[in-house]
Amino acid sequence: xSNPTALVADVGGTNVRFAMADxxxxxxxxxxxxxxxxxxxxxxxxxxxxxxxxxxxxxAAFAVAGPVTGKKATITNLRWSMTTDELCAATGxxxxxxxxxxxxxxxxxxxxxxxxxxQIGGEAPVERAVKAVVGPGxxxxxxxxxxxxxxxxxxPGEGGHASFAVETAEEFAIVKRLRGSxxxxxxxxxxxxxxxxxxxxxxxxxxGVKAQMLEASEVTRRGLYKxxxxxxxxxxxxxxxxxxVAGDTALTLGAQGGVYxxxxxxxxxxxxxxxPAFRTAFEQKGRLTPFLKPIPVFVILARDAGLRGTAVALIxxxxxxxx
Numbered sequence: 001x002s003n004p005t006a007l008v009a010d011v012g013g014t015n016v017r018f019a020m021a022d023x024x025x026x027x028x029x030x031x032x033x034x035x036x037x038x039x040x041x042x043x044x045x046x047x048x049x050x051x052x053x054x055x056x057x058x059x060a061a062f063a064v065a066g067p068v069t070g071k072k073a074t075i076t077n078l079r080w081s082m083t084t085d086e087l088c089a090a091t092g093x094x095x096x097x098x099x100x101x102x103x104x105x106x107x108x109x110x111x112x113x114x115x116x117x118x119q120i121g122g123e124a125p126v127e128r129a130v131k132a133v134v135g136p137g138x139x140x141x142x143x144x145x146x147x148x149x150x151x152x153x154x155x156p157g158e159g160g161h162a163s164f165a166v167e168t169a170e171e172f173a174i175v176k177r178l179r180g181s182x183x184x185x186x187x188x189x190x191x192x193x194x195x196x197x198x199x200x201x202x203x204x205x206x207x208g209v210k211a212q213m214l215e216a217s218e219v220t221r222r223g224l225y226k227x228x229x230x231x232x233x234x235x236x237x238x239x240x241x242x243x244x245v246a247g248d249t250a251l252t253l254g255a256q257g258g259v260y261x262x263x264x265x266x267x268x269x270x271x272x273x274x275x276p277a278f279r280t281a282f283e284q285k286g287r288l289t290p291f292l293k294p295i296p297v298f299v300i301l302a303r304d305a306g307l308r309g310t311a312v313a314l315i316x317x318x319x320x321x322x323x
Contacts, residue, residue, distance in 0.1 A: 005057055019032070059245055082098075104134075104312075116300065130144055151316070161187070166192055194216070261298065273299060
């Protein structure tokens with residue numbers, strides 16, 4: 001790759017991915033993943049990567065899992081706050097861009113093809129129609145892109161914190177246990193790694209069974225392989241909830257260009273998402289069911305999608321004079 005002078009980073013609640021990119025937006029095929037727990041701040045993690053890479057970037061862009069306000073951002077599930085000035089000082093970059101991580105995820109979608117994606121139902125995407133991205137991981141990200149006259153424009157947001165809805169008495173009983181004393185129960189409280197753990201505990205209590213202390217990955221593994229009836233129920237609830245929220249997002253944005261499932265969890269539960277339960281929950285919207293039936297859903301398998309989208313956001317910002 002020629003002239004790799006831009007640093008790009010995809011910052012989640014658990015891991016931080018770093019790569020170098022050239023100013024044409026091409027990301028190096030190899031990237032580094034750092035555990036966020038190793039560092040006290042994003043500038044500290046960025047400085048460690050730059051030292052390891054041995055390359056001083058001219059510019060940098062960071063896609064972060066939380067709201068971005070101008071030159072400042074906060075990572076919701078990590079309690080990290082940072083400014084562009086701090087990141088410039090840490091990396092040696094002349095200028096730094098901050099974007100929401102699902103703005104970057106959404107911008108990566110037009111670059112994905114072949115083995116980057118797994119389709120789950122629906123038909124072909126409508127050309128240049130709005131595309132939505134929903135991504136459960138440490139938290140829940142939601143975003144989209146809309147076609148402008150010459151390029152895809154991002155639709156950033158914090159849809160993961162929209163209120164969670166239930167449809168049956170049993171679902172209400174489970175959510176009542178999950179909610180506890182929280183004054184607001186959001187989609188993210190279910191559709192995330194911590195959400196899977198809490199679902200497992202709630203179903204165990206609901207069935208009068210003593211819950212084991214399990215990581216999210218173990219709950220999903222047991223659910224996928226039918227090794228634990230409580231894990232099966234928790235995973236089934238998760239899959240249906242993700243289908244509903246993905247369908248709600250498709251309705252909200254009119255996403256006839258498809259809904260793309262990003263984040264760390266969907267690739268690990270592909271088989272569960274490929275069952276009829278997911279598509280039924282996605283499509284079952286009363287009078288609008290015919291609108292949703294042809295909309296395809298894709299699981300994003302490319303682990304560097306966020307980095308690719310961050311590079312796209314950076315190039316656009318440079319061209320527009322924002323960086």
